[in-house]
Every structure is written in C-alpha cells, then in structure tokens.
Amino acid sequence: MGKAFGVVLIIITLVSTAVFIFHDFHGISLWLPVDASAHGHRVDHQLMETMYGSGLLFVLSQIMLGLFVWQASDRPEGWKYKIFPGGAKPMVISAILLVGIEILTLSFVGSKVWADIYLTPAAPEALPIDVQAGQFAFYFRYAGADGKFGALHAEKIDEGSGNFFGLDPRNDVAARDDVVVASLVIPVNRPILLTLHSKDVIHSFYVRELRIHQDIVPGLMIPLHFTATQTGRFEIVCTQLCGLGHYQMKAYLEVKTQEEFDKWLKDQEAAQ
Amino acid sequence: MSQVDITAESGHAGLMEDSPYGIPSGKLAMWCFVISDAVTFSAVLFAYGYLRIGSPDWSTPFQFSPTILNGIGMTFILLSSSLTMLAAVEAVKAGRKSAGFGWLCATALLGALFAALHLVEWGRMIDEGWRLFQNPLGGSVHFGAAFFSITGLHLLHVVGGVCALAVIAVGYRRGGYNSIDVEVAGIYWHFVDLVWMFVFPLVYLMNVQ
Amino acid sequence: MSEAAHQHAEPTGFIRKYIFSVDHKVIGLQYIGLGIVAVVLGMILSWLMRLHLGWSTLAIPGLEKLSPAGAPGNVMTPEYYLSLMTMHGTLMVFFVLTNVPFAGFGNYFLPIQVGAPDMAFPRMNMMSFWVTFTAFLVLIAAFFVPGGPPLSGWTAYAPLSAVGQDAGPGEGWGQTLWALSIAIFCVAQLLGALNFIATTLDLRTKGMSLARMPFSTWAWFITSVIGLLAFAVLLPACVLLILDRTAGTSFFIPGGLVISDRLQAHTGGSPLLWQHLFWFFGHPEVYIAILPAIGIVSHILPAFLRRPLLGPRVLISCLAAIGFLSYMVWGHHMFVSGMNPFSAILFSVPTLVITIPATIATLLWIGSVYGARIRFTCASLFCLGFISVFISGGISGFFLAQPSIDTYLHATYFVVAHFHFVMGVAAIFGMFAGIYFWLPKMVGRMMNETLGKIHFWFTFVGVYCIFMPMHYLGLAGNVRRYAAFTDDYLAPLIPVHQFITIAALITGAAQFIFLFNLVWSRFRGPKATENPWQATSLEWSTTSPPPFDNFGGRQLVVHQEPYLYGVEGSAGDYVMQTSPETVEAR
Numbered sequence A: 001m002g003k004a005f006g007v008v009l010i011i012i013t014l015v016s017t018a019v020f021i022f023h024d025f026h027g028i029s030l031w032l033p034v035d036a037s038a039h040g041h042r043v044d045h046q047l048m049e050t051m052y053g054s055g056l057l058f059v060l061s062q063i064m065l066g067l068f069v070w071q072a073s074d075r076p077e078g079w080k081y082k083i084f085p086g087g088a089k090p091m092v093i094s095a096i097l098l099v100g101i102e103i104l105t106l107s108f109v110g111s112k113v114w115a116d117i118y119l120t121p122a123a124p125e126a127l128p129i130d131v132q133a134g135q136f137a138f139y140f141r142y143a144g145a146d147g148k149f150g151a152l153h154a155e156k157i158d159e160g161s162g163n164f165f166g167l168d169p170r171n172d173v174a175a176r177d178d179v180v181v182a183s184l185v186i187p188v189n190r191p192i193l194l195t196l197h198s199k200d201v202i203h204s205f206y207v208r209e210l211r212i213h214q215d216i217v218p219g220l221m222i223p224l225h226f227t228a229t230q231t232g233r234f235e236i237v238c239t240q241l242c243g244l245g246h247y248q249m250k251a252y253l254e255v256k257t258q259e260e261f262d263k264w265l266k267d268q269e270a271a272q
Numbered sequence B: 001m002s003q004v005d006i007t008a009e010s011g012h013a014g015l016m017e018d019s020p021y022g023i024p025s026g027k028l029a030m031w032c033f034v035i036s037d038a039v040t041f042s043a044v045l046f047a048y049g050y051l052r053i054g055s056p057d058w059s060t061p062f063q064f065s066p067t068i069l070n071g072i073g074m075t076f077i078l079l080s081s082s083l084t085m086l087a088a089v090e091a092v093k094a095g096r097k098s099a100g101f102g103w104l105c106a107t108a109l110l111g112a113l114f115a116a117l118h119l120v121e122w123g124r125m126i127d128e129g130w131r132l133f134q135n136p137l138g139g140s141v142h143f144g145a146a147f148f149s150i151t152g153l154h155l156l157h158v159v160g161g162v163c164a165l166a167v168i169a170v171g172y173r174r175g176g177y178n179s180i181d182v183e184v185a186g187i188y189w190h191f192v193d194l195v196w197m198f199v200f201p202l203v204y205l206m207n208v209q
Numbered sequence C: 001m002s003e004a005a006h007q008h009a010e011p012t013g014f015i016r017k018y019i020f021s022v023d024h025k026v027i028g029l030q031y032i033g034l035g036i037v038a039v040v041l042g043m044i045l046s047w048l049m050r051l052h053l054g055w056s057t058l059a060i061p062g063l064e065k066l067s068p069a070g071a072p073g074n075v076m077t078p079e080y081y082l083s084l085m086t087m088h089g090t091l092m093v094f095f096v097l098t099n100v101p102f103a104g105f106g107n108y109f110l111p112i113q114v115g116a117p118d119m120a121f122p123r124m125n126m127m128s129f130w131v132t133f134t135a136f137l138v139l140i141a142a143f144f145v146p147g148g149p150p151l152s153g154w155t156a157y158a159p160l161s162a163v164g165q166d167a168g169p170g171e172g173w174g175q176t177l178w179a180l181s182i183a184i185f186c187v188a189q190l191l192g193a194l195n196f197i198a199t200t201l202d203l204r205t206k207g208m209s210l211a212r213m214p215f216s217t218w219a220w221f222i223t224s225v226i227g228l229l230a231f232a233v234l235l236p237a238c239v240l241l242i243l244d245r246t247a248g249t250s251f252f253i254p255g256g257l258v259i260s261d262r263l264q265a266h267t268g269g270s271p272l273l274w275q276h277l278f279w280f281f282g283h284p285e286v287y288i289a290i291l292p293a294i295g296i297v298s299h300i301l302p303a304f305l306r307r308p309l310l311g312p313r314v315l316i317s318c319l320a321a322i323g324f325l326s327y328m329v330w331g332h333h334m335f336v337s338g339m340n341p342f343s344a345i346l347f348s349v350p351t352l353v354i355t356i357p358a359t360i361a362t363l364l365w366i367g368s369v370y371g372a373r374i375r376f377t378c379a380s381l382f383c384l385g386f387i388s389v390f391i392s393g394g395i396s397g398f399f400l401a402q403p404s405i406d407t408y409l410h411a412t413y414f415v416v417a418h419f420h421f422v423m424g425v426a427a428i429f430g431m432f433a434g435i436y437f438w439l440p441k442m443v444g445r446m447m448n449e450t451l452g453k454i455h456f457w458f459t460f461v462g463v464y465c466i467f468m469p470m471h472y473l474g475l476a477g478n479v480r481r482y483a484a485f486t487d488d489y490l491a492p493l494i495p496v497h498q499f500i501t502i503a504a505l506i507t508g509a510a511q512f513i514f515l516f517n518l519v520w521s522r523f524r525g526p527k528a529t530e531n532p533w534q535a536t537s538l539e540w541s542t543t544s545p546p547p548f549d550n551f552g553g554r555q556l557v558v559h560q561e562p563y564l565y566g567v568e569g570s571a572g573d574y575v576m577q578t579s580p581e582t583v584e585a586r
C-alpha cells in the first residue's frame, strides 16, 4: 500500500508540474496570453518568481512525502521508529528561514510592482476615458472636441434611447459632444486613464493581455491607468458576479496606432 | 442561559483538573458571551463610523433639551442599576436572601425604567419623522438607520436582561437559582451598562447640533 | 464541580433519547448526519453545475420537474446555474465543513477526550443543534420560493444581494431566506463555541492538564475561540443585509442606482462595507473549516505511524498562530475591490506570514512519516492524502497573497482550485479519516477496509483530476462564476472543463461506495472492540459505543502524554493516557 501511495503521489506531482511547464496542447493554451501592456512584464516576472519558488516547494515536499511513505511500507514487524535527524528543530528553522526569506523578497518586490501600478498617479498626458458598467454591458465615453465630460445624472439613464450614462445634452454643453461607444478604442503606447463607475451592481474590468483587473463599484469613481504596447483586439470581461447575464458581459478593447485612433475618433464625433 | 446547567459550583472536589481561571463554567461562558457580544457591537459601531465618514451630509439633530438631558437621565439610571446589581451580588454571596431578592428587583425595575425612557425617546423621534430609512432634515438617511439599529440592539439587550433578572430574582427566592446564577446575571448586566457608555457618546453626544 | 448537569439520568423515550437529546454523543451524530445530507446535496448540485459547464446545452432528464423556471426543456438557464452554485457553496462551507469536523466530531469526542461525562451545558448544546437544523431548513426553503434560490454566490456581495427583486431571479425571497438562514446559523455556532470553550477549560478530568490534551481537542478549542469572534461579526452583517432588503435602509446600497430600468430609492450606503464585514468573518471561517481537520489528522496519524509526532508543542503553537493571524488578513479577498490600494500591501504581508506556521506544520507531519512503520488503513491513507492536498492547496496561496499577481488571478478558476484544495478537499479528507477512525467507537462496528481503500484511491486520484486542471484554467484567464464559456477566448478551453466534469462524476460516484460502506458497516460490520487501533487517548478507554455517561460511572485519571506510541508498555508498543505505569521517554 505504501509503495502504491508513493508511486501515485509522485506521478501526480510530476504530471501536474509537467502541464505547468509545457502548457500548450493542440491549440489549447493553458498559460497567460502574451502580455500587451507597459507594466505587464513586471507582473509576469513576479508570477514566474513565485512559480519557481513555490513550484520547488511543491515538488520537493510532495516527493519527500511520497518517498517516506514508500520506505515505510517495507519495514518489519517490531520496527523501532527512527527520528528525523535533529528532530523538529531543523524543520522549524528551515521553514522560518526559507519561507521567511521567500515571502520577504516576494512581498518586497511584489509590493513595488503593485505600488507602481496602483499607487502612482497616471501621467498628465494620459487620455481620459469614462467607463460605465451596467447589467450586462460596458460603455465608454470620450470627452469630445471640448475635452470636457458632461455631468452624469442617474435619473436620466435610459437604455431604450441609448442614454447609457445619463447625460443631459439639452442643459449641459459639455455633454453635447461626448462620444459614447460600446468598444474601448485606444491608441497604442499612450497612457490611458479610465474612470470606472457602475450604474447598478458591482462589476469588474478585466483585460487578461493587459494584466489589469479592477472592480467597478457603484457609488465610487475608480481611476485605473495603463499603457498598451501592442495593437490588436482583446476581450474586456466582467469578473464580478453581477446577475444572470454575468457570463456574457464583455466588450472589446481595440488598440490602434495613433493615426488610426485619431481617424476613428473623428469619424465617431461626426457620427454622433 | 439554561438553568440547571449553571449550577456548577466552584471547586472540583479533587476529581477534575482545576479550571485555569478558577471560575465556574457558567461564569466562564458568560465572559465568553460578553466578549463575543462586544465584537457584535463593535461591528455595528464600525458600520456606523464607516458610513458616517462617507456621508458629507450627516445630520446632527440632537439638542441639549430634551434629548441629551433625557440621555443623561437614562445614563444615570443605568449606572444606578449597576450599583444595585453589585449590592444584589454582595447580598446573595453573604446569603441574605431577601436583601438579594430586593436588590435584584430594584435592578430589574431600573432597567425597565431605562427602557421606558428610551421608548419615549424613540416615540419622539418617530413623531419628528425619523425612520430607519428616512431623515426629516434631508441629510444622510443613515442617521435613522444607525440610531435605531444601534440603540435598538442595546435596547434588546436591556429588555432581555430585565426579563432574565426578573426570572432569576423569583427563581432565586424560591431556591431554583443560586448565588452563582446571580453573579452570572451580574456580569451580563454590567456589560450592558458598559456598552451604553460607548453608545451614549458615539450616538448621542457626537450628534449634538 | 458538583455536577447537577451530569447527574441527569439516561432518558428512555425515543424522542428524548434520539431527537431532543442532551447527550453530546447523540448531538454529535446529529451534526454528522446533517452534514452528510448536506454534502450529498452539495455534491449533486456540483454535478449539475459541472455537467452544464462541460456541455452547456445538455438536457438533464428530470431537471425541469425540479425547477420548471430554472430548467425549461431540462436545460439549465444561466441564472439557475448561479443559484445552484450559490447553494452549493453555502451548503458546503456552512453545513458541511463547519458542521462535521468541528461541531460533529467536536461534540462527540471533545468531552470524551478530556474525560468529561458531557458538555458543560448539555441543554444549550441540544439547542445549538436544533438552531442549526432550523437554519438548514430555512436555506433549503429557498429552493421552493418564487424566484428560486439566490444567485449572488456564498459571498452575497451587495448591492446585488441587497436591492431585492429588481436585481434578478432569486434575489427576492431566495436571498432573504439565505441571509436569515446564515444569521440563524451564526447564533447556533456562538452557542456551540461557548460550550466547547467551557468544556475544555472546566471539565477536564484529573491529570488532563492542558499540555496532555490531544491535538484534536486543541484544534476544536482554538476553532471555538475563532468562531466566537467571527460569527459575532457575520450575525450583525446579515441582520443589516436583511434590513436593507426589507426595511428600506441603505447600509450597503449607494444612491442613484438604476436597476432593471428603475431608479432605486436607496442612498448613501457602501458596498465595500459589506465586503469588510463579510471577509472579517470569511477568512477566519476558512480556518474554522480547516483547523479541526488538521487537529483530527494530527490525532490519527500517530496511531498508525506508531510514534508521536515531531514537535507537538510547536504544532499546537502553529495552530494558535494561524488562528490569531486569521483576523488580520481579510483584505486579501479585496485586492481589486476598489479599497485603498495601499491597504493591499498591509493585508498581503500577514497573509504571507501565515504560510510560515502552515509550512512548519506540514514539515512536522512529513518529518514524522520519516522512519516510521506505517499501518496502512483507510484512516491513515486519508491522513496521508490530507497532507498532500493541503500542500497542493497551500502552495497556490503564495500566488494569491500577492496583490500584483492576484490582479491577474483574482476571480479565475485558480482561486476555485486554491480554496477547493486547501479548504474543501483537505477538510473532507479530514472528515473521511475521522469517520474511518472513529466510526467503530461511535457505533461499535468496524468499517470494511477493502471498500474503504477502493474509496480512497478513487477519491485521491479523483480530486487531483478535478481540481489540479483548474489551476491551468485560471492561469489561462478562465473567469469563475460563469454559467457557460461562450466567447472566443474561453471556448477553446471547454475540453478541459469536460475532462473535469467526467472526473467529477466518477469521483462523485465513488462516494457512494463510502455511503454504502457506512450504512452496511453500521448494521453488518464486525463488532468493534474497545480499542481496535491500539490508540492511547481517552476515547479508547471506554466501551464502543460509550455508555450514556461516557465512562460507566468511572472517573478516569490521566497519567500520560497523549501519544505514547513506539514505547515499551505493558499493553504492547503503546501506553494509554490512563495507564499509571512509568515510561521512559525516548
């Protein structure tokens, strides 16, 4: 029984680890998509560090367990148990030292990564875009030619007539030229500053390729800034349970070159 | 707290390990309950603080007369009831049955008086238009919600305590309860009193005009 | 202690003996029974969910009968998926993981392990069970109310859970019942915790010093202390949620919400307030689920390794440290919630620090396995399996504890894998170990070892097949709480989900081997002796099952440390705690 346990455990460990390492199977990629943001490589780097450290811990401890159990099955009746060299002390010390050092570095480096993304303000030249989330869609708003966003009025929100933000163009000059669209279109390599808010329940704004993730909480205006470094079309998905349509709540992020973006924005302004 | 269960006296007659605190189980359980209940009150008070900080239009409606005066009266009554409770415990420990019974009744009566004054206070506020969800002054609706839920939770403790004291007083005279039960009730009652010492400043004094 | 509490005579009527019993042993079995009902229900729900995730248009025969609105044409609607998910999570966390390893085994064995004739407050004990049972009925009632069960998950985030009917099906009556059920459950747990604490501290028999208490007793004790403080916060939180839903308050609901095209009347509340209150309870809750299992496994292992564990004092300190730290880390569930990003760092550090006592405990177990001659029984196999799944679940904690990485992994299947391994599967393994180990004591019959071993192998390999791939899905960015994977990015991952579903069905089916074994052994198993495992703690110093007052009128006296295995004793290679002989330490 002990041998079987050891073998099964070691097989499980090796297969589990192998899938982490090879992660590409006939078009099914079981790994993060390629990073397309300015800060993403630091997140990935931090993730890889953790992967090596804790992966080693995982493999070592499982194999140790498997081996000890394997050994334990051959022993004769009347066996006198042996104590691990040094007893409990080396375990306590090595756990404190190894894990201690590991978590110290992780939290030191990791906190810096986090701080640089979430605790530094956006660059002043960042392009401001306003995001409204609601059951079960995202809408995006650009300030238009005047560079000013119109004020939001909850009582004016009306999905039927397309007033997703609750603008009041009749009385509010700034709102008249606001561009409202259902996809987030941004220029590449330019800092973007989103202001996230929700009209109903909590949603979340998650773009895998950009390594950004932020809940959108009703009642709060949450800033989020990033810079995309590759053009392309990516999914924005909602990750916070928001009701029956949650699984379908998504929008697209289109990263264009600056010229394409300018042209797109001009077209939109003309169309609205 | 159930009755027979707490008849445990101190002293294990050599059959048991000593309790690390050397107190009977009933008291220990009451102390634990008090700790847990204190956490409950803290959670509600935390919610109150959290919402208050987040509400720029917080209302501070109370005037010295009648609300604060009334509150001071209530505080005084509750403090006195703690004193009568102490007297009850002393009497009971000394085995003076009728004195113990008298002090317990006095405590329960003072508690009932506190509750009555509190309800009058509630009635006045409800007449002014305060509700759990409504602020007649037009400011944050959380005032009513916080006021009624925090004082309501406390009032529930007072009313529950008064009932328990009454039961214990009668039971004690008839011999169904002993001095430990009275002491356990005392712990609870002092705790209810102590909570009021937080509720009064936080909910009343901090909301004076 | 002059024990009026313990003088009560053994009741004779069926109702007082088996239904409204004050005997902690009967109450323990009642908790375990309720837990088994809940786990079977929760598992069936998980099958339905898994089937839907693998084949989202699949018709499941009979489902329409169960819920005409939830599964028209036998195909589950997305909202019904979410409802089942919510009920699955709630049943598993509250009614299985809290009820069985903690309330169930704790009730049965804590008094016996300290040598007491019953709990400190037997009637309050009976009340806590029946209050728990009421909570269970209220939760189940949510299946049958208009709108069906709630769909906002076991975390019930406001405002989705707070605004009522407008937020979607299940958010009417169903959600109110959910909040009510949990509030009732909190009351029961508070009563239970008081009882456990008083019993442990006050009713220990002569010689049972704190240092001589078994690991399981320590774990139940520490868990009670955690529960005393954690449920005390969830209780008012649920009451405030009910007020928001029924009395028009706005604790958790901000102003200006437009839901289902209606402007809501609430103003000024905070959704993050609910999250703070919920997770202040929620993180300690996961330790309430796992600490008793840790205690049970540490208690059982020595009996089959035939040696004491390494560093027993260290292990108990680790449990206490984990309990203590559990109150400082709730924010790690809220890294991307919109709270101040600075506090993310403050919550991340203590979270990572918890890995130190957890690692020490793991190494102590592994180190104890070294050099032993193991008796392989179902109980010991599940203990060894526990160590393995606890490692697997703990490792992913390193990732999720760091806000910078959690930004990517939050709300993906990586999280689902993490908590199922470390809390779900690990605690369930502890439960299985406990049942295989203690059933002979509880019902006086041995379980069938062969069936048990078949059950073990299916379960052990099965849980790895189910939950390991969820890590990969999470890394690929597969969002959780999705009823189906329709978009271009997730659709290619469906084969992995299908694999998981098949694994879950097979593993689930294997659980019926266990149920069969349980029922069969209860009636047909070979009679158990007083001490079938040659174990040392007090529960093995009495008959199987123990008499009404646990020791048949004897007052035991404890002379020994709890785990004297691998020594020369008069009974063999072990010395019972009650044995007065002198043993030389090794």
Ligand code: HEM
Pocket (backbone or CB within 6 Å): C043, C046, C047, C049, C050, C085, C086, C088, C089, C090, C092, C093, C097, C152, C153, C154, C155, C416, C419, C420, C423, C424, C425, C428, C466, C480, C481, C482, C504, C508
């Ligand atoms: C029979 C084995 C089990 C299977 C196949 C299973 C499967 C699942 C699935 C598919 C989900 C939904 C994931 C999502 O959409 O986010 C889920 C959620 C969950 N499960 Fe399990 N589960 C099992 C056992 C358990 C156990 C033993 C526990 C006890 C801790 C548990 C606790 C939970 C919780 C708390 C959730 C989250 C519910 C929510 O999001 O509100 N599960 N499970």
Ligand SMILES: [Cu+2]
Pocket (backbone or CB within 6 Å): A203, A204, A238, A239, A240, A241, A242, A243, A245, A246, A247, A249
């Ligand atoms: Cu959503």
Ligand SMILES: [Cu+2]
Pocket (backbone or CB within 6 Å): C282, C283, C286, C329, C330, C332, C333
């Ligand atoms: Cu947590």
